[in-house]
Structure formats: C-alpha cells, structure tokens
Amino acid sequence: MLTVVTEDGSTRGGSLIDEIVREGARRMLAAALEAEVDAYIAELADEKDERGRRLVVRNGHHQPRNVTTAAGTVEVQAPRVNDKRVDEETGERKRFSSAILPPWARKSPKISEVLPLLYLHGLSSGDFVPALEQFLGSSAGLSPATVTRLTTQWQADRKAFGERDLSATDYVYVWADGIHLRIRLEEAKAAVLVVMGVRVDGTKELIAMADGYRESAESWASLLRDAARRGMRAPVLAVGDGALGFWNALHEVFPETRHQRCWVHKTANILDCLPKSAQPAAKKAIQDIYNAEDKEHAARAVKAFEKQYRAKFPKAVKKITDDEAELLAFYDFPAEHWIHLRTTNPIESTFATVRLRTKVTKGAGSRAAALAMVFKLVESAQARWRAVNAPHLVALVRAGARFERGELLERPETLAA
Numbered sequence: 001m002l003t004v005v006t007e008d009g010s011t012r013g014g015s016l017i018d019e020i021v022r023e024g025a026r027r028m029l030a031a032a033l034e035a036e037v038d039a040y041i042a043e044l045a046d047e048k049d050e051r052g053r054r055l056v057v058r059n060g061h062h063q064p065r066n067v068t069t070a071a072g073t074v075e076v077q078a079p080r081v082n083d084k085r086v087d088e089e090t091g092e093r094k095r096f097s098s099a100i101l102p103p104w105a106r107k108s109p110k111i112s113e114v115l116p117l118l119y120l121h122g123l124s125s126g127d128f129v130p131a132l133e134q135f136l137g138s139s140a141g142l143s144p145a146t147v148t149r150l151t152t153q154w155q156a157d158r159k160a161f162g163e164r165d166l167s168a169t170d171y172v173y174v175w176a177d178g179i180h181l182r183i184r185l186e187e188a189k190a191a192v193l194v195v196m197g198v199r200v201d202g203t204k205e206l207i208a209m210a211d212g213y214r215e216s217a218e219s220w221a222s223l224l225r226d227a228a229r230r231g232m233r234a235p236v237l238a239v240g241d242g243a244l245g246f247w248n249a250l251h252e253v254f255p256e257t258r259h260q261r262c263w264v265h266k267t268a269n270i271l272d273c274l275p276k277s278a279q280p281a282a283k284k285a286i287q288d289i290y291n292a293e294d295k296e297h298a299a300r301a302v303k304a305f306e307k308q309y310r311a312k313f314p315k316a317v318k319k320i321t322d323d324e325a326e327l328l329a330f331y332d333f334p335a336e337h338w339i340h341l342r343t344t345n346p347i348e349s350t351f352a353t354v355r356l357r358t359k360v361t362k363g364a365g366s367r368a369a370a371l372a373m374v375f376k377l378v379e380s381a382q383a384r385w386r387a388v389n390a391p392h393l394v395a396l397v398r399a400g401a402r403f404e405r406g407e408l409l410e411r412p413e414t415l416a417a
Contacts (some may be wrong), residue, residue, distance in 0.1 A: 007086060015213045018130065020075050021111065025074050026074040026075065026076065029067075029074070029076060029100075029101070030076070030077070032100055033076075033078050033079060033098060033100060033101060034079055036098055036099070036100055036279045037079045037081055037096070037098075037110050038299050040063070040081065040096055041056055041057065041058060041081065041124075044056040044083075044085075047085060049084070050143050051392060053086050055083065055084040056081065056082070056083045056084070056085065056096075057081070057082050058079060058080070058081060058082070059080045059081060059082035060079075060080050061077045061078065061079050061080055062077060062079075062080050063077070064076065064077045065077075065078075067101070067179050067223060076101065076373075078098060078101060079365075081096035083096050085096060087361040088263075088267065088283075090288065102131065125218055139281075144358045151369050151372060151373075154372040154373065154375065155369065155371075155372040157372070157375065157376070157379075158209075158371060158372045158376075160374040161209075161375065162209075162210070162217075162226075163205075163230075164207070164230070165230055165231055166207070166227060166230045166231040167230070167231025167232075167233075168231070169199060169205070169232075170199065170200045170233055170398060171197030171198065171199060171205075171207060171232065171233070172197075172198055172199070172200060172236050172394050172395075172397055172398045173198040173235060173236065173237050173337075173340070173341060173388075173394075173397075174195055174196065174197040174198075174199060174207065174235045174238045174239070175195070175196045175197075175236075175238075175239045175240065175344045175346050176193075176194070176195050176196075176238060176239070176240040176246045176250075176344070177193075177194055177240060177241060177244070177262075177344045177347040177348070177356070178191035178192070178193050178194070178213075178214030178215075178244060178246075179191055179192045179194060179347070179351045180214070182194075185240075188301075190211050190212060190213060191211070191212065191213065191214045192209060192210075192211055192371070192374055193208075193209065193210050193211065193212045193214070193219060193220060193223055194206070194208075194209050194274060194347050194351075194378075195207045195208045195209070195223065195224075195227070196346055196347055196350075197235065197341075198349060198388055198394060199389060199394075200386040200394055200395045200398055201387075201394070201395075202388045202391020202392070202394045203385070203387045203391070204382070204385040204386075204387065204388070206378050206379070206382055207227060207232070208223050208224075208226070208227050209371070209374065209375060209378070210222070210223050210371075212247070212373060213245070213255065214243075214244060215243060215244065215245050217245035217246075217247075217248035217249045218245070218246045218249075218407050219245060219249075219254075219262065220244065220246040220249035220250070221248075221249035221252055221253060222247050223249075224250065224252075224253040224254065225253055228253050228254070232392065233253075233312070234254035234256050234257050235254065235257050236257065236258065236397055236398060237257065237258045237259075237260055237329065237330070237333065237341060238250055238254075238257050238258070238259060238260065239260045239261075239262060239330075239341055239342075239343070239344055240260075240261070240262060240344060241261070241262050241265040241266075241344065242261045242262075242265065242266065242323060242326070243265070243269075247259060258332075259326045259329060260326060260327075260329045260330050260341055260342070261323050261326045261327050262326065262342070262343050262344045263286075263290045263342045263343050264344070264348070265344070266286075266319065266320070266323070266327065267283065267286050269319055270282065270316045270319050271283060271316075272330070273313055273316035274309075274313055274316055278284075278309075278313070282305075282309065282316070285301070285305045285308065285309075286320075287303065287305070288305075289301040289302055289305065289320070289327070289328075290342050292331075293405075294331060294405040294406060295328055295331035295332070295405070296405075298328050298331060299324075302320055302321065302324055302328075305317065305320060306320070306321060330342045331405075331406070332403060333397060333403055333406075334390060334393040334396075334397065334403055334406060334407075334408070335403075335405075335406025335407065336388075336389040336390035336393060336406075337388055337389065337390065337394075338395075338406065339389070340388050340389070346385070350377075350378060350381045354416045368380065380392070382403065393408075396408065
C-alpha cells in the first residue's frame with residue numbers, strides 16, 4: 001500500500017511513525033490471535049463425532065472491528081472457531097473465547113492480563129515487545145527489561161499472597177485441582193496445585209496455589225498445612241477429582257470436611273471403561289444421576305445404571321458404586337448451590353485457555369516466574385468471577401443448617417434448641 005508523506009513526515013491520518021506503530025500492532029495482534037486459535041484446535045484434535053469428524057475446527061474470521069489502543073484505533077479481524085462440543089453441565093454448545101482479545105473488548109486489555117498469557121503460551125519477553133508495547137498502552141514501553149521488572153514485582157506479589165493471614169476469612173466450600181500447564185516447574189510431571197473457595201458472603205476467591213504433584217498426598221498436605229497455619233478454618237465441603245492426593249491430605253488437616261467428587265472427571269473415567277458405541281447411552285444415564293430431582297432419585301438412578309451395565313462393564317459400574325456417598329454429597333446442600341458443587345468447573349474454566357498449550361518453548365522461564373504469571377492470570381480472572389447462586393444461604397450452611405431435597409429444613413437456632 002502506498003502512503004503519501006508530507007514534508008514534515010506526517011500523513012493524512014497523522015504521523016507516519018504513529019501509522020507504522022499502528023500497523024505493527026495490528027499485524028502482531030493478528031499473529032497472536034491466530035497462534036491462540038491454532039493451539040486451541042490442535043489440543044482438541046482428538047475430539048470427534050460418531051462419524052470421525054473433528055468437533056473443533058476453524059471457521060473463517062469474524063467481521064472486522066476497531067479496537068482502541070494507546071497508538072490509536074486499529075482494525076482487528078479475529079479468527080473464528082466452530083466448536084460443536086456440548087457442555088455437560090448446561091447442555092449448551094461450548095464456545096471458544098480468546099483470552100487475548102475477548103469478544104466484548106473494544107479497547108486494549110490490561111498488561112497484567114495479557115503478558116502472563118503470552119508468557120505461559122511459551123513466548124519470550126522479546127517476541128511481542130515491538131508491537132504490543134503500544135497495543136497494551138504502556139507509556140514507558142515494554143522492553144525486555146520492563147517485562148523483567150514486572151515479572152520480579154509479580155513474584156513479590158505472589159509471595160505476599162502466599163504469606164497472608166487467612167484467619168479473618170471463612171471459606172465454606174472449596175474446590176481443589178492440580179493443573180498441568182507444561183510450564184517449567186521443578187519437575188516435568190509437576191502441576192500447579194490450586195485451591196479456590198466460597199466465602200460466607202457467597203463470593204469466590206483464590207485461597208492457595210503452589211507447585212507440586214497432583215497425585216501426591218504430601219504435596220497437598222504441605223499446601224493445606226500452610227493454609228491452616230495461617231488461620232484457615234475447615235471448610236464444610238471440598239470438591240475435587242477422585243485421583244487427587246488431596247483427599248488423604250484433607251483428611252489429615254481438615255478431617256471434619258465432607259468430600260464431593262467432581263462429576264466431570266468421574267464421567268470421563270467411567271466412559272474410558274466403555275466401548276465408544278456404548279458411551280452415548282451411558283453418558284445420558286450418568287447425567288440422570290447428577291441432574292436428579294434430589295438425593296433419593298439420584299440413588300435410584302445409580303441402581304438403574306448398575307443394573308444396566310454391571311454384567312458387561314463391571315469396572316465402569318464400580319467407579320460409581322464405590323464412591324456413591326462422595327458423588328452424591330452435594331444433594332445435602334441448598335439446591336441453588338448444586339450446580340456449583342458437583343464439578344471443579346470454577347478452576348477448570350479459569351485455566352482453560354492457558355492449559356491448551358501443546359508445546360513447551362525452550363527457555364520458557366524460571367519456576368518462580370512461571371508461578372508468578374499463573375498467579376497474575378488468576379488474580380485478573382478473579383475480578384470477573386460471579387458469586388454463587390443464592391449467596392445468602394452460604395452463611396446458613398456454615399452455621400449448620402440442614403437441607404433436605406435442596407430446601408432448608410432446620411435453621412441453626414432450631415438445632416441449638
């Protein structure tokens with residue numbers, strides 16, 4: 001494209017330098033968005049329908065839109081993804097949402113949100129600096145030295161977070177999961193152990209985060225002991241995958257806390273024991289259990305599943321019957337909270353974009369820097385987390401109120417009498 005430049009170095013649209021910066025920002029943003037979609041599709045390449053067709057494919061590009069940046073307005077045309085998978089919880093189609101440029105974004109996002117994503121996707125500090133320094137709106141510019149200073153500050157923030165007093169905050173429900181991000185931790189098989197909680201007012205909050213082994217009880221015990229030492233009270237209910245070493249650690253540190261197994265993880269484990277031809281019907285039968293009207297109907301659905309599949313697939317049935325009490329625990333709490341308590345979705349959704357990386361870039365950075373980036377990512381996401389449904393009921397749960405069929409049966413004062 002030819003551009004007419006006047007004697008003072010300006011163009012009809014303004015300074016030539018500004019135009020170059022805007023064009024650079026546009027191109028590099030486009031490259032980042034394409035790379036993000038490529039990673040998403042590559043990670044889900046094995047997701048196929050009954051005919052063997054991939055469920056997640058590219059689907060052209062969205063209509064161009066203008067995004068306001070510090071360098072001015074740039075036109076962006078984001079790639080589009082056709083994701084035909086269905087969310088087991090809601091029954092709705094899953095959707096790809098760019099973490100770099102969300103669908104609703106009309107201005108440049110915060111540096112504290114974008115840089116951690118770029119880092120965790122394996123990009124070095126210099127890869128996106130030339131163009132994104134203007135796109136991200138940093139008046140000082142984003143030189144590698146600036147990124148290093150930010151990383152150092154974020155490490156200090158994470159350290160302060162891990163040392164804060166927890167005695168003034170009461171977490172009634174908690175979710176726990178070990179997230180494999182393929183970032184450079186102490187060992188290749190290490191994960192980021194994450195505990196999120198629901199406060200008495202119904203809001204969600206990150207409680208603790210550390211690197212360790214997902215299946216290791218000692219890794220989880222170390223994290224929970226530290227939280228207890230800093231004043232954390234035993235939660236009423238904990239939600240997690242049955243394979244976690246978390247459960248033995250929870251029994252040691254908070255023995256009074258009840259257990260709830262994650263139905264998403266459990267469903268995947270059950271279906272792995274079945275031939276593909278039997279999976280659709282089995283999946284529907286499993287959904288009948290955790291979507292039942294109440295605990296009594298759920299127990300009947302468990303019996304129906306056992307009767308239908310015990311003869312041919314005893315291992316699949318055993319995965320439910322052996323953990324039935326832990327799988328149905330959420331039915332003893334307010335019905336409004338069931339959708340929150342039967343899976344570890346709050347953690348899964350927060351890390352969905354980052355964990356889709358398929359390659360580990362050499363020189364991805366130190367363990368401390370990687371954990372700091374994960375922390376900043378969660379910290380940014382936390383500002384957008386919604387409170388649980390019927391938040392006023394959380395305090396009643398902590399006070400010991402009894403619920404039957406999801407409805408309040410006895411208030412705490414009745415119990416005390």
